[in-house]
Amino acid sequence: MANNTLTPTRADGVRTNALRSGTLPGYAKWACLAGSLAASALVFAVAGWNWPLFGVLGALLYLGSWTIVNAAVRGGRHGSNVFWATLVWIAFFLALVPLVSIIWTVLSNGTRGILEFGFFGSDMAGVTGVQDQAAAAGESGVLGGIKHALIGSLLITLVATLISVPIGLLTSIWLVEYARGGLLARVITFLVDVMTGIPSIVAGLFAAGVLMAHFEFVGGGYSGGNQIMGFTAAVALSVLMIPVVVRSTEEMLRVVPNELREASYALGVRKWRTILRVVIPTAISGIASGVTLAIARVAGETAPILLTAGMAVTTNWNVFKGWMMTLPVFIYQQLMRPTAPSAPDPSTQRAWGAALVLIIIVMLLNLIARFIAAAFAPKQPGR
Amino acid sequence: MAQTTTPPPSLLGAGDARGRFGDSFFRVLTLAAGVLIFVILALVSLYLILESLPAIGASPEELSAGVPFWQYVLPLALGTLMASAIAILLSTPVSIAVALFISHYAPARVSKTVGYVIDILAAIPSVVFGAWGMTTLGPALVPVYEWLSRASAGVPGLSLVFGTPSTTGRTLLTAGIVLAIMILPIITSQCREIFIQTPRLHEEAALALGSTKWDMIKATVFPFARNGIVSAVMLGLGRALGETMAVTLVLAPGALTANLIGVGNKTIPAEIALNYPEAFGLRQSELIAAGLILFVITLAVNMVARWIVSRYAEFSGAN
Structure with a gap:
């Protein structure tokens, strides 16, 4: 690749370690990520906000841009290396989504249920449609328990x-x-x-x-x-x-x-x-x-x-x-x-x-x- | 296993009758427990076969669906296989990637925590997965299904799979996604176990030759873990085939259809769970016969997995 043009030379004229030629600075990854998320945010700010799609587009943009940057600067082998590494990270976050969603759903829906009076102390004896309709209409608390x-x-x-x-x-x-x-x-x-x-x-x-x-x-x-x-x-x-x-x-x-x-x-x-x-x-x-x-x-x-x-x-x-x-x-x-x-x-x-x-x-x-x-x-x- | 040694008889003394009785008693007791497992399994198979015979041999008019038994059970079996296939297709790549993340990519301090997090996913009861899929995931997927249906309209093949979308989102694809999430921790933990056993020297040799991390993984980890991955996927498949509650809650049952995002399809376990409590007589026998088919399918999957593992065991780097 274009090593000569990229060989960094400090302002005082001292050439830095030749072994590091053709590498990217440490902040490049984060800059790429921030840029991808910003671009995605821009798209959905215009087209109407949508959290899941924002995440998907941001991840795809980051995957694409970071791969291309690496492939251009460090060569195709490094490009594919970075591509798969990014995919592995994305898969990990993807696997977290349902877990977080399930735990959130159970917690947010369940706390109201267990705080109901008599939830642990009563069974469902005598709780029929009549009682439940009254509870749904707001005339009484939700009766019955586990x-x-x-x-x-x-x-x-x-x-x-x-x-x-x-x-x-x-x-x-x-x-x-x-x-x-x-x-x-x-x-x-x-x-x-x-x-x-x-x-x-x-x-x-x-x-x-x-x-x-x-x-x-x-x-x-x-x-x-x-x-x-x-x-x-x-x-x-x-x-x-x-x-x-x-x-x-x-x-x-x-x-x-x-x-x-x-x-x-x-x-x-x-x-x-x-x-x-x-x-x-x-x-x-x-x-x-x-x-x-x-x-x-x-x-x-x-x-x-x-x-x-x-x-x-x-x-x-x-x-x-x-x-x-x-x-x-x-x-x-x-x-x-x-x-x-x-x-x-x-x-x-x-x-x-x-x-x-x-x-x-x-x-x-x-x-x-x-x-x-x-x-x-x-x-x-x-x- | 290392060999244990029995005590030499000369040391035990002649009059040690009680001890000798204890030895043989304990031996017989433990053996009996092992044989009991054999008996239980024999009973399971025998019972399933005997109780299925009336339904399999019955004439179409006597059966609940009004068609011969095989015509009744085939759509159920196909629905089960379709849901499991979706689950495997979605889950396998993500599981392998998450396992790689834990074994090779995550920072050392994080990877243990990530392992625990995945274990939490494995510990969630299936009925909770079902409730989540029914009330949260299904409705959330409705717009996606509508878009899929619009986007694939007119495309041959695709328009068949993504036909008229369901309005509740309680479709076979949703069930497949929930199953995929449920088997993810199973496949992940199995793959992780194998990935971390990759010989360190192989990995370092690859890196010393100038491989990037991905080249190294392709050259050392995947060949080493190939049969392990296959058996992990088969294990996940076995679980997905037999999973009942998640599918029962998520899928609104209907006739067999290729349309994955519309109303329709049933699976064997869900059919049994929905109908068995009220069934009697021949209907009960029908459902038990469906259970027998399910048992045979899962048995076959597990045996094929075992066979694949034993076939590759000699070539793997593990020994």
């Missing part, structure tokens, strides 16, 4: 955890400590992978169907022969949760150093006691954090619960009998089937309030998982 959904979510997730953690934990112990890469181990590892890919709605179909078949063959039992209950939902969630628990626990058990096991064997300790007293305590922080993440994942599941636990309007403490509401299904129901179809606003407000609560719960679980993993991690073995 008490039943909170309790349902809590109970169903708890039962699902009680089912899947022992199964998942024991399976991963077998895979890591007993199976030495045999055929059965490979088959089970493969099946766990397959299970990870089961669509959540299929898990719901399965749980509903199995318990329905159970009642057909074994008879009514405690729930009166109706498979729609909290326990069915917990079974469906377990199908989704077990592979996650197996995967994370397996990973954690595999990083427990073998020296620890061998030291234990050398002291004459039985294998099962070694596993329970040495291996698991060493890996417990990772296991606990994996389990917490699995809980966070299933706590937000909607589809399987919709098929298995139905939709209730009142609080139900009994997992083995009667329909149950959970937070995600509550959101779905309030949005898709507003309590008062002609005045959906109170329902929408409740839905966003519930969405805010759900997001806070899931985020808290994620934070707890990170905290457990960081705080109770075993000291690095001195290898």
Whole structure:
């Protein structure tokens, strides 16, 4: 390129480092960016303001101009380098847009919902279209709350955890400590992978169907022969949760150093006691954090619960009998089937309030998982 | 995995019956848990097949749609595939770029935070994505769809895809965009894991030969990560195919159409979620059969992903 004309010469006649010839000054990038944004702003000041289009045009102008400047001054190779680097940055900001938009939507719509009196303390019993129409007309506050959904979510997730953690934990112990890469181990590892890919709605179909078949063959039992209950939902969630628990626990058990096991064997300790007293305590922080993440994942599941636990309007403490509401299904129901179809606003407000609560719960679980993993991690073995 | 060693029997003493019982008991217990997973999966498949048979074999008049089962399920399957294809096409380039941003472009101090931010996106429940797509994204896209429809009018092919726009924005393209956002963190985190494992020496060798950063990435990172990217995309595809709630909330269901921005199209999971709670008898069997088709499709996608990974594993620089 035109190196000679660009070789910078200071005012006092001393030539600067020849190695820096053909480079651009540090401010060139920012000047280019500012120029692009200004040009874009000018266009939309004339054509009518539009934030998204302003951003798109500004980004495209910057991408084009900064690439051309680099290609002209430093050569085509640098031009394409800068082009892709800019695209990567743009992609990053593009990925942030929906995240910011979702969090903003939930926060701005949800705060009004959760601040409503009795939002946490009441369920939807007695809240009908009449009440909602009155609320929409401004004659009363928005009645009803998420008490039943909170309790349902809590109970169903708890039962699902009680089912899947022992199964998942024991399976991963077998895979890591007993199976030495045999055929059965490979088959089970493969099946766990397959299970990870089961669509959540299929898990719901399965749980509903199995318990329905159970009642057909074994008879009514405690729930009166109706498979729609909290326990069915917990079974469906377990199908989704077990592979996650197996995967994370397996990973954690595999990083427990073998020296620890061998030291234990050398002291004459039985294998099962070694596993329970040495291996698991060493890996417990990772296991606990994996389990917490699995809980966070299933706590937000909607589809399987919709098929298995139905939709209730009142609080139900009994997992083995009667329909149950959970937070995600509550959101779905309030949005898709507003309590008062002609005045959906109170329902929408409740839905966003519930969405805010759900997001806070899931985020808290994620934070707890990170905290457990960081705080109770075993000291690095001195290898 | 490193081999564990069992304690030599001579050290254990002869009268240690309780300990020996504990050992075999624990071994059988853990094995039983593993076998239980096998049983659960066998039950899932068996149940889905058995319950589907009545619908698959039924005559058209008995079914809810009044057409043979395959004619009922084919539009659903095509709708599912179309939504997932849109999601993959939109999400893959952005995900790879964001993963590159985290692994190679972002300043070291920022990249960890960016990783957390992407993880937050992964933690948002799907029903919230659906609610957002239904109430915020859909209406916001209506003017875009109107413009797309005007701009592509008369252009052969394009005018078919961008036909009469919907007035609510609750279309297949919106559903595809929401799915793309949902699978972005999955593909990104998988790609990031692989990108940061690129051998440092390869990268430095490329830079020492005078490569620009992009040349270096093309020469070292992408060849190293190729099969990892494919498996990450397949994972994302599996998730998009089975995603229910986001599509159920976003898409206003209708007949199969190539028009992505108009009223129409259904997906299998959304069809099940919308109709199963009220279904009984043969209708229930119909929906379960649709679920079986979905299960088979996702299974096939996951297996192909695994096969691709195992095929390339020998050539990758990882070993």
